[in-house]
Every structure is written in structure tokens, then in C-alpha cells.
Amino acid sequence: MSSSGLNIGQKILDVARTQPDAVAVEWEGQTYTRSDVLAAAANLGAFFQQADINPNQAVAVISANPLRGIEAMMALWSQGSPTLFLDPRQPLKDICGSLERAEVDIAFSDIKSLTRSEIIHALPDRNSRSAAENPLDFSKVPSDGDALVLSTSGTTDLPRFRRVTHEAFLDGVATSEQILNQLSPRPAVIVGSLAFGAILMHWIRMMIHGKFILALPLFFRTKELHESLSRTDIAAVGLPPVLIRDLLQFHEGRDVQNSGPAYPHIERMASVGGPIPSSDLVKAYQTLTQGVSNLYSLAGVGPVSRLARDEILHKPNSVGKPLATMQVDIRTSDGQQCAPGHTGNIVVTPLWKDNPAPVETGDIGWLDEDGYLFIAGRSQQVATRQSVNINLLELENDVKALDGVRDCIAFATVDPKSADDVVFLAVETALTLPELSQAIRKSVASYRRPDKIMVKEMLPRNASNKIALGKLQTTALQKESPFDEFR
Structure with missing residues (x-):
């Protein structure tokens, strides 16, 4: 699963040059071609060169516009600086705390209320007249150089913030594609903050493959999401369970028997970012698209299991069978193997890694006799009251x-x-x-x-x-x- 020794920016650049006038991103009703994105990133590159940023110095980006965030990331890569994305919905106090914990001492944002502080600098407007004299150049960026500073919740014993190289990130993308048998993404709606690793990975993966992105803002009405998913040039989306529930409420009373699902052309609708109630999953399969799936994944491990298609009707409470490259064991508190149907701690071993080691997920659950995985909750999600x-x-x-x-x-x-x-x-x-x-x-x-x-x-x-x-x-x-x- 080698990344061929290239850095991420070079891979994006190589694909963009094949069809520079192809539309890459649509944002707030405007379309931007691949060459538009590269030019805007080059302009930011010239801006960052004047900001006294040292090579390999991590830089935080807090952007309400995800396209602008991606352009800033590419500009920083061109001079060897890894990027940390922080959620723009956080208050300034929380942002400063994250910067301190991540040991990042310089940040840029396109949000005026944030740039009034001394610690966060303003990103130039996308329509700024300053133009770069030279195009983006990634030829001197080593594949083993740091590309990103990723944050995690720490549930799998990963550090709260960790640096990831270009090579490691690309290998992770390739591994996920092979594990899920999804070697090429589909034109997609992307919803959410770049500070969420799954969203950032989706953006980068789409750009590596040269696929169209319809990006929604952080705040939108359900009708806007519905209109975006109704477009026949869109084939995929990843949504948190709460937005799937919003869509179900939007389509409440739909005559599925005669009208069919609302989005039959959506090939992949993944529920990501937390557990989805089984009733919502079944309704989504019947009302929204038969391409819906429930994905169970872990930071630093990748996708563990997936429930899709007719399995949703037969095992709606499950998160699916463990994928071929994952070994899932259910163990007691003293490490003993649990029999099928017995609840215990979920332990995952990613077999695709060199010298794989078991990972304590912090989740509790069981495997049934058919090999399907069920999650009862987090180990911290059990309270005791009156014994x-x-x-x-x-x-x-x-x-x-x-x-x-x-x-x-x-x-x-x-x-x-x-x-x-x-x-x-x-x-x-x-x-x-x-x-x-x-x-x-x-x-x-x-x-x-x-x-x-x-x-x-x-x-x-x-x-x-x-x-x-x-x-x-x-x-x-x-x-x-x-x-x-x-x-």
C-alpha cells in the first residue's frame, strides 16, 4: 500500500494538470476549476512566504470557508509546513487552549471576530488582487515530511494531537480504499468542519482523484441539504446521524411504496461520527437511499466494520461484520475471550499494519453467532444507581x-x-x-x-x-x- 514516494500536494497538482478547467469545487453557488484552486493556493503561498514561517513549523488554520482552508493547506505544504485545522465554531478561549496543547504558536483565519485577537492573523480575501509570481511547487517537499497535525478524542490511546507525514496519510487513504473496496470516490456533497479528520480526509481524497465536491457551509437548512442531494451529478455523502434524522423528518409521510426512496441516485450515504439508532438506519434505507451504510471506524485504525444493503433490514442493531483486514475480539475485564452473544470489551487488531498490535477501543459489545458486531456503548457509558x-x-x-x-x-x-x-x-x-x-x-x-x-x-x-x-x-x-x- 505504498504512496509511491510522492507528497500529497504533488499528487493533487498532477491530477489537476490533466484537466485544469474541470470544476473542482462548488461553494455558495460559485464553481471553481482546478486551476482556480491552484492559483488561489499559490497566492496564499506568496502571502505565507512573507509571514516568517519556518519550514516544518506547524500552522493552524481556522476557516469558515472549507475551500479557503484547503487552499491555505496546499500553500503551507509548498513551503514544508504542516497544517492543523481547528473548528471555527469554538470560542476563542477553546481555540487558544488547542493551540497551546498542540504546541502551535501561529494561526490564520478568515473570520474577522477571531483575527481581532493578537494570536490569530487574518487570511487575505480570496479575491485579493495580490498574485503569485510563481505557481505552486511541491518538488522539494519530502514524502516523509509532516503534512498535518491531526486531533483525536484520545479513546484509542493516541495523543490528543499528533503529526502525520505525507506518506503516512497517503498510505492511510490507500488502505481505507482497499479495505472498503472503494478505490475511486464518487462526486460528493461534503458537510462539516475540516477539523474533523474524516471530513479532511474526504476533501483530500476527492482532490487526489480529481472528483467534484459540492461543499455546504457549517450552518444550513435541511432543505438546502435536500436540494444538494437531489442533484443527479451527486452520488455520495457522509452524514452524522443527526443530519440523517433531519432528512427523515423532512421526508416524513413520503409514500415510499409508490414514490421510492428520495435519493435513488445516491450510491453511498455513510453514517459517520457516532452511533445511529437502528430505527433511523432502517428508515434511511427505505426512505432516503438503499446506498446508506453504517460505518464503525477508529482513529489510527481505520474502518473496522460496515453494515450495508439488505443487512440493514436483517441486523439493524449491528455495525456489520468486521472487515477482512480487521480482527475483532470480545474480551472480559481480565482479558479472557468471550463466547458469541456475551458482552465484553471490544478489542481490534488491524491486520493490515506491520507487526499489528491489539487496540483497546473503549467500546463494549458482542459478536453474534453469524459474526456480526454489536456495540452496547462506551465503557464510560454505564452508570450505577442503587446497585x-x-x-x-x-x-x-x-x-x-x-x-x-x-x-x-x-x-x-x-x-x-x-x-x-x-x-x-x-x-x-x-x-x-x-x-x-x-x-x-x-x-x-x-x-x-x-x-x-x-x-x-x-x-x-x-x-x-x-x-x-x-x-x-x-x-x-x-x-x-x-x-x-x-x-
Whole structure:
């Protein structure tokens, strides 16, 4: 799975030169050809050369416009600097904290409110008249040089921020393509922040293969997503579960029997960035496209399993059979192998790596007799109250099944006055607190109900579009907590 000794920028450049006038990206109603992107990146390259950035000095980019972010990344690559993308939805305090932890001391942004600070410099406007005298040149960029600084949640024991070389990144892309048997991407809608590794990988992979990207902004209406997916020149999309749920609500009442799925031309609709309720997955298969799939993957490991096609109807609660290059074991807390159907810690060994070593995923689940993998939740998602174990993922799924609930998250903290956990539930819904509480009392088993509850129309989210658990945990412990007693 060799990357042929090239750097990422050179591979993008080589493909772009084959058809320089082909449309590469559509953003906010404007189309940009491959040569447009290269020229804008070259202009940024000239700008960065005047910014006293040393070779191999990591630079952070915080961009609301993903195309501008990609152009900045290519410009930085041309002078040997790796790029760290940070989520522009973060407050300045969180951005500064990430810069410190990543040991990055220079950052650029196209967001005026951020560039008022001393630490973040302004990216020139894309329509700036300054033009580069020379085109992008990647000929002196070594394949073993650092390309990116990637962030992870740390659940697989990877460092919070880690540098990745051009060669390692390209090998990772090639490996994923072979594991999933998807050697060439399809023209795609891309939704989300470049700070989320899966989104960044998708952008780079599309540009390496010279495929068309229809990019949506970070904030959009469901109707805009629907219109984008309705275009027949689009064949693929990766969506977090909450956006799949939004589409299902948008198409609620659709006569699938006579009209068929809403997007029959979409060959690949992957649910990424967190677990999707089985009921939503089945509805997506029936209502949106039969190309929908549920992908289970891990940072530093890659795709582990996938549930697709008719498997969705037969095993909707599963994340599919482990892929051929992955060994999945279910182990007890003392390392013993669990029999089929018995729940334990999920341990993954990526067989495609040289000298592969088992990886503790932090997830708990089981393999059934047919070899399908099921995830019961995170090991931290089990709370104990009055000597009864409470699976918080099951609580979340129960609440997500209620009418009017868009998304939710549950977590627990230890009650300092007892040995019990205190269960918190944050719900994204237009329902009032009394309405939601009544629905929970009717539908959720009494032992599983939360102790504290917060209801908001919009909850804070991170780069992967998941609800920002860390922020909610912090606010839950504040003296003036937004969580109410569940009654």
C-alpha cells in the first residue's frame, strides 16, 4: 500500500494538470476549476512566504470557508509546513487552549471576530488582487515530511494531537480504499468542519482523484441539504446521524411504496461520527437511499466494520461484520475471550499494519453467532444507581425515539454524598421541559430515567458534529447549572 514516494500536494497538482478547467469545487453557488484552486493556493503561498514561517513549523488554520482552508493547506505544504485545522465554531478561549496543547504558536483565519485577537492573523480575501509570481511547487517537499497535525478524542490511546507525514496519510487513504473496496470516490456533497479528520480526509481524497465536491457551509437548512442531494451529478455523502434524522423528518409521510426512496441516485450515504439508532438506519434505507451504510471506524485504525444493503433490514442493531483486514475480539475485564452473544470489551487488531498490535477501543459489545458486531456503548457509558447498572446509550436511544427529539446525550458524575452516579440528560428539541418530561415518564423505564435534565433547541457541538460532551459536563458541575431536576 505504498504512496509511491510522492507528497500529497504533488499528487493533487498532477491530477489537476490533466484537466485544469474541470470544476473542482462548488461553494455558495460559485464553481471553481482546478486551476482556480491552484492559483488561489499559490497566492496564499506568496502571502505565507512573507509571514516568517519556518519550514516544518506547524500552522493552524481556522476557516469558515472549507475551500479557503484547503487552499491555505496546499500553500503551507509548498513551503514544508504542516497544517492543523481547528473548528471555527469554538470560542476563542477553546481555540487558544488547542493551540497551546498542540504546541502551535501561529494561526490564520478568515473570520474577522477571531483575527481581532493578537494570536490569530487574518487570511487575505480570496479575491485579493495580490498574485503569485510563481505557481505552486511541491518538488522539494519530502514524502516523509509532516503534512498535518491531526486531533483525536484520545479513546484509542493516541495523543490528543499528533503529526502525520505525507506518506503516512497517503498510505492511510490507500488502505481505507482497499479495505472498503472503494478505490475511486464518487462526486460528493461534503458537510462539516475540516477539523474533523474524516471530513479532511474526504476533501483530500476527492482532490487526489480529481472528483467534484459540492461543499455546504457549517450552518444550513435541511432543505438546502435536500436540494444538494437531489442533484443527479451527486452520488455520495457522509452524514452524522443527526443530519440523517433531519432528512427523515423532512421526508416524513413520503409514500415510499409508490414514490421510492428520495435519493435513488445516491450510491453511498455513510453514517459517520457516532452511533445511529437502528430505527433511523432502517428508515434511511427505505426512505432516503438503499446506498446508506453504517460505518464503525477508529482513529489510527481505520474502518473496522460496515453494515450495508439488505443487512440493514436483517441486523439493524449491528455495525456489520468486521472487515477482512480487521480482527475483532470480545474480551472480559481480565482479558479472557468471550463466547458469541456475551458482552465484553471490544478489542481490534488491524491486520493490515506491520507487526499489528491489539487496540483497546473503549467500546463494549458482542459478536453474534453469524459474526456480526454489536456495540452496547462506551465503557464510560454505564452508570450505577442503587446497585443497578444503567446503560446510558440505551437511555439515549429511548429518548431519541420520542417524537420531537432531534438528538440527545447522557452522562454521569459521581454523587459525593453517596456511592451512586448522578445521571444527566441533555436533549435537543423544540419540546418544553414539561412536555419532554411527561414523554420520558411514559416511554422510559423508571430505573433508566435521568436525575437531571436540560432541554435546548440547539446544543453545543464539536468538529465532528457530535454534541459537545465536555462542555456539558463542565456546565453540569457549575453552581448555576442549566440542568433541572427530573420530575
